[in-house]
Amino acid sequence: MKIFCGTSNRPLAEAICGYIGIELGRSTVKPFPDGETFVKIEENVRGEDVYLVQSTSPPTNHHLVEMFIMIDALRRASAARITTVIPFYGYARQDRKDQPRVPITAKLVANLLVAAGANRILTMDLHAQQIQGFFDIPVDHLYAAPVMFEYLKTKNLKDMVVVSPDVGGLKMAYAYSQVMESSLAIVAKRRKSATEVESMAVIGEVAGKDVLLVDDLTETAGTLVAAAELLKKEGASKVMACVSHAVLGEVGIERLRKSAIDELVTTDTVLRPAISGVKITTLSVAGLLGEAIKRIHCNSSVTSLFEFKGGRTS
Numbered sequence: 383m384k385i386f387c388g389t390s391n392r393p394l395a396e397a398i399c400g401y402i403g404i405e406l407g408r409s410t411v412k413p414f415p416d417g418e419t420f421v422k423i424e425e426n427v428r429g430e431d432v433y434l435v436q437s438t439s440p441p442t443n444h445h446l447v448e449m450f451i452m453i454d455a456l457r458r459a460s461a462a463r464i465t466t467v468i469p470f471y472g473y474a475r476q477d478r479k480d481q482p483r484v485p486i487t488a489k490l491v492a493n494l495l496v497a498a499g500a501n502r503i504l505t506m507d508l509h510a511q512q513i514q515g516f517f518d519i520p521v522d523h524l525y526a527a528p529v530m531f532e533y534l535k536t537k538n539l540k541d542m543v544v545v546s547p548d549v550g551g552l553k554m555a556y557a558y559s560q561v562m563e564s565s566l567a568i569v570a571k572r573r574k575s576a577t578e579v580e581s582m583a584v585i586g587e588v589a590g591k592d593v594l595l596v597d598d599l600t601e602t603a604g605t606l607v608a609a610a611e612l613l614k615k616e617g618a619s620k621v622m623a624c625v626s627h628a629v630l631g632e633v634g635i636e637r638l639r640k641s642a643i644d645e646l647v648t649t650d651t652v653l654r655p656a657i658s659g660v661k662i663t664t665l666s667v668a669g670l671l672g673e674a675i676k677r678i679h680c681n682s683s684v685t686s687l688f689e690f691k692g693g694r695t696s
Contacts (some may be wrong), residue, residue, distance in 0.1 A: 383679045388436040391653040395435040401672030421451045423459050432461040438472030439652040452500040463565040465502040466570030469651035470627045474509035492516035507598045507626035522684050526626040526649050529665050541594045543567050547609035555596045569609040569637030574679045603634035607641040614642040627651050
C-alpha cells in the first residue's frame with residue numbers, strides 16, 4: 383500500500399499516514415510559469431495498491447485538475463489499483479438539473495475521475511447521497527458524525543435539541559438526534575440568492591434549550607447564521623453548529639464573527655488558516671479515513687465505521 387497526496391490538504395494526508403504507520407509517498411507537484419501543473423511520482427508504484435488524498439477545496443478547479451493529473455501519472459506508472467480519497471467532494475451541490483440549460487457538474491466530475499483512471503472512491507459526507515450513483519466504480523461513503531459525537535459527549539449539553547437549518551439536512555439531523563437521544567426541530571428557509579438566505583420559521587420547540595445546528599457544508603455561512611438568529615429569537619439558550627466541511631470564505635468568516643453561534647464544530651477535511659474572532663473547534667477525521675483505507679486494502683468491511691451506539695449515522 384502507498385499513499386500520495388496533492389497540495390490541497392497535506393497535513394491531513396500526513397495524519398492518515400501517521401495513523402496507518404507508513405510514510406507519505408514522495409511526489410513532485412509544481413506549476414509551470416503559465417500556470418499548468420507538472421506532476422512526477424518519485425517512487426516505484428508498479429503493482430501497488432495506491433491511495434491519493436486530495437480535497438477539492440478552493441481553488442477548486444486547480445485542485446481538481448491536479449487530482450486528475452496525479453491519477454493519470456499513477457495509472458501510467460502501472461499502479462494495480464488507484465483509490466481516490468476525497469475528504470471533501472466539490473461541485474456536490476450541482477447534482478441535478480433544477481433550471482433550464484444548466485449542467486449536472488457533480489456527474490461530470492464523477493465521469494472525469496473515472497476517465498482519469500480512478501478505480502475506487504473514498505469520500506466523506508457528500509452533500510447528496512445519490513451522487514454515489516453517478517459512479518460506475520465502487521464508492522465508500524463515510525460520515526464525520528462518529529468523530530463529532532465523541533466531542534459532543536464531552537460538552538455535557540443539557541436538554542438539547544438538534545436542528546436542521548433546512549429541509550435538505552433533515553435526515554442528517556435526525557441521525558444526530560437519535561444518537562444524542564434528543565428532540566428534533568427544523569428551520570424553514572427561503573433562499574434569496576447563492577449567498578443570501580432568509581429564514582422563515584422554526585418547526586419544533588427550542589425555547590430554553592441548548593441547540594445543535596447540523597449541516598454538511600457551509601461556505602458563506604448564510605444558512606447557519608440566519609437559522610441561529612431565528613433560534614435565539616425563539617428563546618434558545620445556546621447555539622452550537624456542527625458542520626462537516628467548513629469551506630469558509632471572507633464573507634462567511636465575517637458573518638460568523640457577528641452571528642449568534644456560540645461554537646462552530648467542524649473537521650479537517652478542508653485545510654483552513656487560523657481564524658480569529660470565531661470559536662471554531664476543528665476535529666480530525668484522519669483516524670476514520672486511515673481505518674477505512676486499511677480496511678479497503680485488506681478487503682474488510684467499512685460499514686462498521688458508521689455504526690455506533692446501536693444505530694447508524696446514515
